[in-house]
Amino acid sequence: MGKLTNLTSKGQVTIPKDVSDALGLRPGKPVGLELRGEGEAVIRRGPVRVVPDPARVAAAIERIRRVQRDYHHLAKGLDPDSYMADLREPVPLPRETGE
Known part of the structure; x- marks a missing residue:
């Protein structure tokens, strides 16, 4: 799924809603970014605190x-x-x- 978005003057990027929903991203929660190579980065849902059973x-x-x-x-x-x-x-x- 390819999506385009714009970078703001503050260096921020808006993640489209369907992408954030698919990744389980929520406002105020951490988002992981990994640089893969020239011109490529991966967005991941940040660590989730799990309460042990x-x-x-x-x-x-x-x-x-x-x-x-x-x-x-x-x-x-x-x-x-x-x-x-x-x-x-x-x-x-x-x-x-x-x-």
Whole structure:
């Protein structure tokens, strides 16, 4: 969607309503601008303050704890070969023939 607007003498630009609505921009709220290259900039909705849901936070913490429990053996600091050796059954050494 291409739109044109004019720059004011104060260096301000009016963002067309359909564009601001599509981006969720609101008066008084932050707007992010990122310079991409010569003659190009990107407009983004600024950071939005999110109020954490206590149930979702508790569920996330429980998932983290479950992963810590399930993978605690990885915290031993073993190198990959030693770790794989712990997982596998012992491999018998080839027998030497006495011929």
